[in-house]
Amino acid sequence: MDLIPRPRAEVAPGAVHVPDWLDLETRRRLVAACREWATPRAGFRAARLPNGGVMSVRTVCLGWHWYPYKYSKTIDDVDGAPVTPFPGWLAELGQRAVSDAYGAAVEYQPDIALINHYDSAAKMGLHQDKDEASLEPVVSLSLGDACVFRFGNTEHRGRPWTDVELRSGDLFVFGGPSRLAFHGVTKTLPDHGDPDLDLSGRLNITLRVSGF
Numbered sequence: 001m002d003l004i005p006r007p008r009a010e011v012a013p014g015a016v017h018v019p020d021w022l023d024l025e026t027r028r029r030l031v032a033a034c035r036e037w038a039t040p041r042a043g044f045r046a047a048r049l050p051n052g053g054v055m056s057v058r059t060v061c062l063g064w065h066w067y068p069y070k071y072s073k074t075i076d077d078v079d080g081a082p083v084t085p086f087p088g089w090l091a092e093l094g095q096r097a098v099s100d101a102y103g104a105a106v107e108y109q110p111d112i113a114l115i116n117h118y119d120s121a122a123k124m125g126l127h128q129d130k131d132e133a134s135l136e137p138v139v140s141l142s143l144g145d146a147c148v149f150r151f152g153n154t155e156h157r158g159r160p161w162t163d164v165e166l167r168s169g170d171l172f173v174f175g176g177p178s179r180l181a182f183h184g185v186t187k188t189l190p191d192h193g194d195p196d197l198d199l200s201g202r203l204n205i206t207l208r209v210s211g212f
């Protein structure tokens with residue numbers, strides 16, 4: 001815990017960083033759940049890109065399975081098994097996240113989660129989350145090692161952008177005019193972990209609304 005609390009910040013219109021949003025009990029619950037969700041049957045894997053590359057992040061999905069660049073109810077790029085269902089308690093957490101970030105009770109019913117695991121060398125290039133049919137906000141929850149999260153603009157991968165350090169327990173919501181902003185992880189910070197979690201590397205969970 002920091003001696004000086006980090007302030008919440010609206011990084012761009014509709015893009016809100018809420019430091020230390022998750023309490024310890026919820027962080028532990030999420031890590032335990034991620035362990036279950038990441039079983040081999042569930043399709044935890046480094047996604048293959050159309051150019052032949054492989055992502056440095058390893059991902060598993062709930063609700064709808066994502067692979068470059070679409071969603072499916074089955075894990076088409078692994079073994080065709082059905083995707084793990086999206087649990088109701090995670091939707092409730094998402095609803096609370098959006099309401100807290102925007103400071104107003106809102107209806108939010110996510111039905112997709114992407115769970116990314118970053119080892120110390122992993123990163124994620126700048127991209128838009130645009131394979132969903134809905135423009136409802138994306139909720140991002142971070143656990144374990146910190147990272148530098150780059151939040152850019154909706155036009156292109158160049159500046160302006162803001163670099164935000166996301167630490168264990170942080171919430172980041174992007175919706176409204178920022179829903180299609182380019183964003184990515186430029187590096188993980190392995191020496192900035194969460195001593196209260198039994199976790200190596202960084203976990204990020206994004207919740208989304210499919211609109212399908």
Ligand SMILES: O=C(O)CCC(=O)C(=O)O
Pocket residue numbers: 114116124129140149166183184185204206
């Ligand atoms: O790991 C993060 O903080 C961002 C993940 C992300 O952008 C994604 O999964 O689409």
Ligand SMILES: [Fe+2]
Pocket residue numbers: 127128129183
């Ligand atoms: Fe993303």
